[in-house]
Structures are given as structure tokens and as C-alpha cells.
Amino acid sequence: MKLLIIDDAPEMLKAFRDILEAYGCEVYVAENGEEGLTRYAEVMPDVVLMDILMPKLDGISATKKILEMDPSAKIIVISAVGKSGLDNECLLAGAKKFIIKPFKIKELMSSINSLVSMNERN
Amino acid sequence: MKGIESVRGYQEEIIEAIPSTIIVVNRSLEVLYANRNYYAKSVAKRERDVLGERLSRVIPSMLIEKTGIIDKIREVFLTGVPFDGDQIRYPGGMFYFYKIYPLKEDEEFISKVVIFMENITELTRLEEELRESYVKLENAFAELKENDEIKSEFISTASHELRTPITVINSYVEMFEGGMLGELSSIQREKVAIISSQIEHMIRLVEDMLDVSRLESKALKINKYLIRIDDIARKVLDDLSRLAGLKEQSVSLTIEGELIPVEGDDRRIKQVFNNLLTNAIKYTPKKGKIEVIITDEPEDICVSIIDNGIGVAKKDQQRIFEKFYTGSGSSLTRESGRMGLGLAIAKGIIEAHEGRIWVASEVGRGSTFIFTLPKKV
Numbered sequence: 001m002k003l004l005i006i007d008d009a010p011e012m013l014k015a016f017r018d019i020l021e022a023y024g025c026e027v028y029v030a031e032n033g034e035e036g037l038t039r040y041a042e043v044m045p046d047v048v049l050m051d052i053l054m055p056k057l058d059g060i061s062a063t064k065k066i067l068e069m070d071p072s073a074k075i076i077v078i079s080a081v082g083k084s085g086l087d088n089e090c091l092l093a094g095a096k097k098f099i100i101k102p103f104k105i106k107e108l109m110s111s112i113n114s115l116v117s118m119n120e121r122n
Numbered sequence: 123m124k125g126i127e128s129v130r131g132y133q134e135e136i137i138e139a140i141p142s143t144i145i146v147v148n149r150s151l152e153v154l155y156a157n158r159n160y161y162a163k164s165v166a167k168r169e170r171d172v173l174g175e176r177l178s179r180v181i182p183s184m185l186i187e188k189t190g191i192i193d194k195i196r197e198v199f200l201t202g203v204p205f206d207g208d209q210i211r212y213p214g215g216m217f218y219f220y221k222i223y224p225l226k227e228d229e230e231f232i233s234k235v236v237i238f239m240e241n242i243t244e245l246t247r248l249e250e251e252l253r254e255s256y257v258k259l260e261n262a263f264a265e266l267k268e269n270d271e272i273k274s275e276f277i278s279t280a281s282h283e284l285r286t287p288i289t290v291i292n293s294y295v296e297m298f299e300g301g302m303l304g305e306l307s308s309i310q311r312e313k314v315a316i317i318s319s320q321i322e323h324m325i326r327l328v329e330d331m332l333d334v335s336r337l338e339s340k341a342l343k344i345n346k347y348l349i350r351i352d353d354i355a356r357k358v359l360d361d362l363s364r365l366a367g368l369k370e371q372s373v374s375l376t377i378e379g380e381l382i383p384v385e386g387d388d389r390r391i392k393q394v395f396n397n398l399l400t401n402a403i404k405y406t407p408k409k410g411k412i413e414v415i416i417t418d419e420p421e422d423i424c425v426s427i428i429d430n431g432i433g434v435a436k437k438d439q440q441r442i443f444e445k446f447y448t449g450s451g452s453s454l455t456r457e458s459g460r461m462g463l464g465l466a467i468a469k470g471i472i473e474a475h476e477g478r479i480w481v482a483s484e485v486g487r488g489s490t491f492i493f494t495l496p497k498k499v
Contacts (some may be wrong), residue, residue, distance in 0.1 A: 011290045012286055014290075015294065016293075018293075018294070019302075053226040079283035100285075102292045104296065105296045105300070
């Protein structure tokens with residue numbers, strides 16, 4: 001399974017990589033929304049894990065742009081921002097799930113797996 | 123009999139007794155009369171020095187220049203319209219107020235005017251003081267509001283900024299616990315468990331901070347479904363039984379009456395129970411007693427959480443529901459792991475449900491925290 005992580009915190013990227021590689025995923029990373037768009041086109045990942053607050057291009061705009069490029073993109077927004085209404089804003093932009101930090105690895109994996117199996121069913 | 127009739131015959135005494143200065147002048151602006159108050163305030167002490175003299179000679183020239191009173195008097199003679207008052211500042215910080223009234227003879231001809239003059243220095247000073255105090259108060263209030271906003275902003279930012287590092291730490295702890303980073307020795311496993319429980323504690327603190335900033339910005343979302351209060355109470359008591367067990371406390375739940383489901387946010391009400399019961403366990407000594415009584419009342423469901431712990435001093439009972447309030451020192455001691463948010467959050471949640479929350483307590487005897495949830499359909 002190919003995963004693209006878009007997050008501007010290098011420690012977070014490293015942790016994601018360590019966890020997801022331990023689960024046997026192929027992990028690609030990008031440090032901002034703009035870079036994320038380029039990486040998406042190159043990699044065409046099964047699932048994207050997207051941060052919200054990032055330089056250059058924020059997560060919500062990046063989500064919209066990726067979906068313009070690939071309407072079948074599976075994007076999970078993972079944010080530290082707990083502002084109410086933000087979850088709806090992300091889902092409205094086309095994200096499939098909204099997870100707030102901190103999360104349990106199990107919770108993350110089950111979200112990823114459910115999106116991927118949905119993909120396979122289609 | 124008209125009221126005025128009762129004073130007829132006493133006019134002189136009354137005019138003399140009036141604590142303002144009264145001067146009557148004729149059309150040539152010669153003084154015909156000045157009352158007792160005039161003599162009390164003026165350098166001229168005898169009638170013969172004043173009567174028949176021109177007004178400009180018997181009142182201070184400064185006053186005449188400043189007020190233009192002579193012109194005003196002429197105008198009143200000319201128009202017959204009273205001059206209804208003006209405030210003048212006198213050098214040395216004195217304030218005067220004066221009025222000019224025409225005295226008509228046979229309805230038409232104005233032969234005299236009466237001038238009332240009052241020293242309002244004290245009044246003006248008080249007024250100014252009041253105005254200054256008001257401005258100071260307003261400024262202080264604005265500053266306080268700004269500080270409060272900065273503080274709210276800080277809580278919100280801190281709560282957000284802590285999330286990423288906590289997530290990173292938590293992820294590795296989970297990986298250790300899950301054996302994904304190699305098998306741990308029993309001693310390593312024990313220490314990792316400690317890190318894990320401390321991170322959970324940190325997560326709860328960060329969640330509390332976020333809840334408080336949500337409450338402050340009125341952004342706390344309450345999802346309403348039909349919930350059973352007794353089920354929530356059972357669940358939380360079950361979750362906390364281990365904690366109470368460590369202190370050998372007896373915990374009981376009593377339901378009085380037939381409980382119907384009410385509208386509320388399952389997760390949030392659970393949080394209220396959790397905050398109140400955690401406090402009860404914390405502030406009740408070993409082998410103490412904690413009772414939860416849920417009563418069906420006509421209008422609402424009433425939950426009492428009763429302990430026989432250390433209690434809350436009278437002076438703290440109102441304030442313990444304020445955020446960051448951790449007691450005045452005597453009854454509630456500063457403990458680590460507390461930010462003084464639990465009760466503030468509980469209050470916010472209950473009020474968002476249109477319920478009420480309060481405490482009854484006696485130091486050394488125990489506390490009863492009570493909250494209600496309306497039964498309206």
C-alpha cells in the first residue's frame with residue numbers, strides 16, 4: 001500500500017514513516033501542500049495523510065487541488081487544530097476522514113484500511 | 123389654598139435664607155437689592171456700600187469680563203426672555219453658575235432683573251472626579267478584557283502546539299508497547315507503561331485546555347441525542363472503580379424514581395461525571411464513602427455526588443467553578459496534575475445543556491456536588 005504523508009513537522013513525518021513502514025506500507029512524504037501536489041502526481045498513493053496548517057499551501061486547499069487532479073483520491077486530514085467546524089470544512093473539501101491529534105495507531109490504521117478496502121470494493 | 127399662599131408674608135425671610143447669591147438690578151444696572159448670601163461672600167459687608175451702585179462695581183471685574191454678564195442682562199431687559207444659565211470658570215479653579223430672570227411690571231414693562239449666582243466649584247470638582255474615575259474604570263476594564271483574550275488565545279495555541287509532540291511521543295510509546303521495536307524486557311515494559319499513562323494524563327490536560335477555550339469562545343459543540351443518565355453513571359463508575367479501589371473507598375449508585383431518557387451529549391455528560399467523581403475520589407481519604415444518587419424530579423433529573431471527604435470552604439464554594447481556580451489554600455491544596463479546569467468544564471457543559479450545577483459542603487465533613495438536566499422533550 002502506498003501512502004503519502006503531507007505534514008510540515010519533520011518529527012511527525014518521521015514518526016508516521018516509522019509506524020506505517022512497520023505496518024508494511026510504502027511511505028512517501030512532502031513538507032507542504034505544494035510539494036504534496038507534485039508528489040501525489042508522481043506517486044499516485046492509495047491514501048494521503050494531510051496536515052492542515054502548513055506553509056505555501058494549506059491542507060484544505062491542497063485537498064481540493066488533489067481532488068481536482070484525481071477525483072478518486074482518498075485523503076485523511078490529521079490536524080492538531082480542534083477548532084469546531086473544521087472537521088466539516090475538511091469533509092466538505094472532499095476529505096474522507098478527519099482525525100485529531102493525538103490519535104491511537106490502531107485508530108489510524110483502521111481508518112486507512114477502511115478507505116483502502118473501500119477502494120478495492122469499487 | 124394653594125401651597126404658595128402658606129409662605130406669603132415670609133418672602134423676605136426665605137429670600138434672605140437662600141444659600142445662593144441673589145442680586146436685583148434696575149435698567150441702569152444699579153443694584154436694588156442683594157441678599158444675605160451676597161454679603162457673606164463679598165468684600166462689601168454693608169448695604170450702603172452696595173445699594174444704588176452699578177453692578178460692575180459690586181461684583182468682581184473678573185467675573186464681569188469672563189461672563190459677559192452685563193450684555194446678558196441687557197438682552198434680558200430687551201427681550202424679556204430669561205437667561206437660563208451658564209457655567210463659568212473663574213481663575214483659581216472656581217466655578218460659578220448664574221441665571222437672569224426678568225421681573226415684569228404690569229405684564230409688559232421690565233423694570234428689574236434678578237440674578238442668581240451659585241458657586242458650583244465643589245459640585246464641578248466631584249463631577250470631574252467621577253468622570254475621571256469612570257474613564258479609569260473603563261480603561262481598566264478594556265485592559266482586563268484584552269488580557270483575558272490574550273490568555274484565551276494562549277490556552278488555545280498551547281493546546282494546539284502540544285498536540286504534535288504528544289502525538290509523536292505517543293506513537294513511539296505505542297510502537298514499543300506493541301513490540302514493533304523489538305521485544306521489551308519486563309522492566310522496560312513497566313517503565314514504558316509509566317510513560318504511556320503519563321502521556322495519557324498529558325493528553326487529558328491538553329483536551330481540558332481545548333475544552334476551556336471552546337467554552338470561552340462559545341464553540342463547545344453539544345450533540346443532542348436521547349441519553350440515559352443512569353447508564354452513563356454506571357459506565358463512569360465502572361471506569362473509575364480501580365482508582366477508588368486503590369483508596370479502598372466504597373462507591374454506590376442509587377436511582378430514585380423512574381428515569382426516562384433525556385436529551386444530551388453522551389460524551390460530554392460522561393465527562394461531567396468523570397470530572398466530579400475523580401475529584402470526589404481525590405478529595406476523600408482512604409476507606410471513605412462516595413455515593414451517587416440520581417433522582418427523578420418533576421422538571422429535571424437531578425444527580426448528587428456525595429462524599430465524606432475534606433470538603434470545600436464556604437469562600438471557595440462559588441469560585442471553584444471558575445477556570446484555573448485551585449482554591450484559596452486552606453481547603454483545597456495545590457496538587458500536581460491539576461489545572462483547575464475540571465469543574466469549570468463541568469459547569470460549562472451542564473449550562474450548555476440548560477442545567478444547573480452547584481456544591482454544598484462543610485469542611486471536614488464532605489461535599490455534595492449536584493447537577494440537573496432538564497427533562498423537556
